[in-house]
Amino acid sequence: MAEPVLELDDLTVRFRLKRGELTAVNGVSFCVRRGETFGLVGESGSGKSVTARSIMRLIPEPPGEISRGRIAFEGRNVLDMSDAEMRALRGRRIAMVFQEPMSALNPVFTVCDQISDALRTNLGLSKQEARERVVELLSLVGIPSPRRRLDSYVHEFSGGMRQRVMLAMALSCNPSFLIADEPTTALDVTIQATILELITSMIDRFGMSLIFITHNLGVVAHTCDSIGVMYASHLVELGGKRDIFERPQHPYTVGLLNSIPRLDAQARYLTPIRGSVCNMLDPPVGCKFHPRCAHAMDICRREVPQFREIAPGHHAACHLLDRG
Amino acid sequence: MTTGDALLEVNGLTKHFPLHADIYSKLAGEKAQVLKAVDGIDFRIRKGETLGLVGESGCGKSTTARLVTRLIEPTAGKVSLKGEDMLSYSPSRMKAARKEVQLVFQDPYSSLNPRKTIMQILSRPMELHGLAASWAEKRERVLELLERVGLGLEHVDRYPHEFSGGQRQRIAIARALSVDPELVIGDEPVSALDVSIQAQILNLFRDLQEEFGLTYLFIAHDLSVIRHISDRVAVMYVGKIVEAGPAAALFASPLHPYTKALLAAVPEADPGKAPPKLTLKGEVSTPIDPPPGCRLCGRCPRELPVCAQVEPPLVEVGDDRQVACHNL
Ligand SMILES: Nc1ncnc2c1ncn2[C@@H]1O[C@H](COP(=O)(O)OP(=O)(O)OP(=O)(O)O)[C@@H](O)[C@H]1O
Ligand SMILES: Nc1ncnc2c1ncn2[C@@H]1O[C@H](COP(=O)(O)OP(=O)(O)OP(=O)(O)O)[C@@H](O)[C@H]1O
Ligand code: SF4
Ligand SMILES: [Mg+2]
Ligand SMILES: [Mg+2]
Numbered sequence: 001m002a003e004p005v006l007e008l009d010d011l012t013v014r015f016r017l018k019r020g021e022l023t024a025v026n027g028v029s030f031c032v033r034r035g036e037t038f039g040l041v042g043e044s045g046s047g048k049s050v051t052a053r054s055i056m057r058l059i060p061e062p063p064g065e066i067s068r069g070r071i072a073f074e075g076r077n078v079l080d081m082s083d084a085e086m087r088a089l090r091g092r093r094i095a096m097v098f099q100e101p102m103s104a105l106n107p108v109f110t111v112c113d114q115i116s117d118a119l120r121t122n123l124g125l126s127k128q129e130a131r132e133r134v135v136e137l138l139s140l141v142g143i144p145s146p147r148r149r150l151d152s153y154v155h156e157f158s159g160g161m162r163q164r165v166m167l168a169m170a171l172s173c174n175p176s177f178l179i180a181d182e183p184t185t186a187l188d189v190t191i192q193a194t195i196l197e198l199i200t201s202m203i204d205r206f207g208m209s210l211i212f213i214t215h216n217l218g219v220v221a222h223t224c225d226s227i228g229v230m231y232a233s234h235l236v237e238l239g240g241k242r243d244i245f246e247r248p249q250h251p252y253t254v255g256l257l258n259s260i261p262r263l264d265a266q267a268r269y270l271t272p273i274r275g276s277v278c279n280m281l282d283p284p285v286g287c288k289f290h291p292r293c294a295h296a297m298d299i300c301r302r303e304v305p306q307f308r309e310i311a312p313g314h315h316a317a318c319h320l321l322d323r324g
Numbered sequence: 325m326t327t328g329d330a331l332l333e334v335n336g337l338t339k340h341f342p343l344h345a346d347i348y349s350k351l352a353g354e355k356a357q358v359l360k361a362v363d364g365i366d367f368r369i370r371k372g373e374t375l376g377l378v379g380e381s382g383c384g385k386s387t388t389a390r391l392v393t394r395l396i397e398p399t400a401g402k403v404s405l406k407g408e409d410m411l412s413y414s415p416s417r418m419k420a421a422r423k424e425v426q427l428v429f430q431d432p433y434s435s436l437n438p439r440k441t442i443m444q445i446l447s448r449p450m451e452l453h454g455l456a457a458s459w460a461e462k463r464e465r466v467l468e469l470l471e472r473v474g475l476g477l478e479h480v481d482r483y484p485h486e487f488s489g490g491q492r493q494r495i496a497i498a499r500a501l502s503v504d505p506e507l508v509i510g511d512e513p514v515s516a517l518d519v520s521i522q523a524q525i526l527n528l529f530r531d532l533q534e535e536f537g538l539t540y541l542f543i544a545h546d547l548s549v550i551r552h553i554s555d556r557v558a559v560m561y562v563g564k565i566v567e568a569g570p571a572a573a574l575f576a577s578p579l580h581p582y583t584k585a586l587l588a589a590v591p592e593a594d595p596g597k598a599p600p601k602l603t604l605k606g607e608v609s610t611p612i613d614p615p616p617g618c619r620l621c622g623r624c625p626r627e628l629p630v631c632a633q634v635e636p637p638l639v640e641v642g643d644d645r646q647v648a649c650h651n652l
Contacts, residue, residue, distance in 0.1 A: 017486065044518045045488035099516075102434040144382075144610035148357065151344050159512070160381025160545075185515045188380045188545045189589040191608070193600045215518045216546070218591035222599045245595050259523040260593045261552040263575070269530060270552065272523035276474040277491075 002034040005177060005209045006055065011069035013050050013059060020281045024050040026233035027069075027307075032177075035203055037210045039224030039241075041217065041256070045277055046230040048213045049099055052179045055211075056096050057086050073177070092122050095175035097183045099213075101162035105154045111138075112150035115169050122173045137168040142194050159186040167195065174206060181213045196223055217260055221245055226313075229253045232278050232288035235307065239314035249316040251293045287319065295320055330368040330407075331539045332392065332507055337365050337401035339387050343612065360611050361387040363563035364401070366638070369507070369556075372533065374540040376554030376571065378547065378586065380608070383560040385543045389509045392541065393427045394418065405507070423453045426505035428496050428513040435496055436484040442470070442495055443480050449503045469498040474524050493517055497525065501532070509541045514549060526553055547590050551575050556644075559583045562609045562619040565638055569645030579647045581624045618650065626651045 013025040025047040032038045040048050053059050055071055057078060071078045073094065081089070090096075098104040105114055115137060116130035125133060131150065138146035141164040154162055163186045170178060178199070184192040196219065202208045212224055220227060220241075227244045229237040229252065237250040248254045255273035275292040278284055284291055290300040299319050307317040339362040362384040369375045377385050390396045392403055394410065403410045405421060413421060429435040436445060446469055447462040449455075456462040467477050473494040484492055493516045500508055510529075514522045526549065532538050544550050550557060551571055558568040559582065567580040578584045584603065591600045604623040617632040618624070624631065628651050638648040 019482075042518065044516070044521055045491050046518075049488065100434075139607070142608050144608040145612050148343065148612055156341070158382040158386060164381075182516070186381065186512065186545070188378070188383075189547060189586055189591070189600065190602065190604060191381050192545070192591075193589045193602045196600075197602070215516070215522070216591070217519060217593040218548075221593050221595045221597075222591045241595050245593070256518070256520055257593070259520040261523070261526070261546075261548040263548045263551055263590060263592065266552075266572070269527050270523035272527065273520045276476060276524075277521075279476045279478050281478065 004031045005034050006032040007072040009070040012067050013054055014065050014067045015063045022280045023233050028235045030228050032209050035207045037224045039220040039227040040213045042230030047233045048230055049181055052181050092173050094177040095170035096179040097166045097170045099181040101166050110151045118172050141168045142191050177209050179211045237316040243314040250318050251295055252289050329370050331371040332369045333404045334367050335402040338399045340399045357612050360563045365565045367558055369539055371539055372537045373555045374542055374553055376550040376557040377543045378550050379560030384563045386511050389511045393425050423503045424506045426500035426508050428500045428510045438484055441481050446499055446502050453503050473498045507539045511543045562611050566648045580649050581626050582620055
């Protein structure tokens, strides 16, 4: 097995808000190995993006605070790094594709300026060299007539094109670690397949590792090696791809897999998990999933279940699994 | 289908954007170029029906949505709502029509005002259209909406940035529903949601349709979502509709090579199933001054010599299906 590149240990992130304190990420631990694709899935609001931003040290402080834990990148805790060390890491070694392109792209810069900025500061390219490299990158991510779109502004790009601009920026400096937060949600399936091929080729060629955050379980099924499932700030299940898809153990994971609309089956209504997301400012005691869980027992309403290994490489946090 | 039962009818709808000439092409003396985002499309949606719109990223789906809601003006073509030409509406009639046609955007980050609370965001459209008189009434309706879209009531006085991407999309859906529209255009309204919430929202769309007879134009990239929600489906490629028909038939036997390519590229949520396949070769076709002929030329596995010369028209092929391809 390849060596671990990124290790999260007990990561806990809090936000102090006017209305109270919110724990967005609660004791999350996992590891990503060199050349591995780690899929992070789960409920919206469960803490996936906050986890990703913590790795990049991009949590706004205040109101946010990484209150516990360790994030080791190639053995060094990024939480101990100076701002200068962080700047050297970000973009060049670890790059991130943000979930909402419009929040990360600058509306007053042209597409070329946005991407070439990183190329010029990180790689020291001249203006003209950077421009040529941008054309290459845009065509790599499937933007048609890239040369003619260089001087467009992002509002003139479609949603999926913006997402690909983000990806082009992230890939521009050949990072060894990529965190991609919903990088293909706005793409049609043919371009999605092209992008996934591109990412896979970077993994093969450069030994890049990847954290892939997505709601698209189809993409996860075909690209990820291991998968973490989050619910309400906790990692509730972690395992190899086949563990999660073929032997899911946590009731939330099971519910998630049952919610997927299938191309072949034609039910008029889908089967979502009943109930709604818990209030993160006042989460339920015990297992946070208990109000929605069909198997909830007394102990579930009292005690937080332990996250433990239930089979080699397969972990879950559920009282059902503690019974024997 | 006669025009009479169409809630929305679109004819020859066209939107061309002139491009900024970059400095290099200006120096080379090239003439200004035109980006044909939507290039003469026709479709109809019956009352109470859902038309699913799919197609390549950048093919003009959002532009179509913005044209139909008149957020932008077409270069050519006609949009009729209940048989009336929307483009000739007076400003006061247009204001009423804005309530009838609601758009849920693709990117909830940029469509929600960061300085307004959820209460303010959801009550504003009601105020604009005179739907709720007192504060108490508004509050009640807003809480009801939050419940409808599966958001806890405690969120009502929070600001958009305090929510996750998926939660924000639910707020955007609640806002569209707040004025009791007739036609809801969803521009990827469920793409940002986890599949469990997505299933809830799709069921909600279904319930609202049955309860209030809502009509939907539903844009999505996830073909299983489109298959699930749509009665009819239209497939776009670079500004054109290349195939349209009843959802079941179109998915069971796709006719156009692009539709076939789309279906082959779907990653199914089962690691045991075949991985997605790319059946189109070559580079993505461009909407900028596209060459004559079919826009799939150069990428199509079924190409004939005529394809590069003559643009295939969208023709009826029976069973309410239309296709634009020379080689059926
Ligand atoms: N800047 C912030 N201020 C306050 N709360 C925040 C902030 N950023 C995130 N949160 C909260 O942290 C929790 C986790 O949010 P996060 O964005 O990580 O969710 P997510 O799992 O990425 O969801 P989605 O799938 O919808 O993108 C949510 O309850 C959210 O409201
Ligand atoms: N204001 C504008 N100025 C110039 N070009 C534009 C403008 N708005 C859209 N376009 C172009 O029109 C084409 C269609 O864009 P549109 O947003 O409609 O695509 P889409 O089908 O919604 O794509 P996606 O699936 O990625 O959201 C794209 O090439 C886009 O760059
Ligand atoms: S018209 Fe010709 S090129 Fe176009 S899709 Fe049909 S067969 Fe392919
Ligand atoms: Mg997120
Ligand atoms: Mg769009």
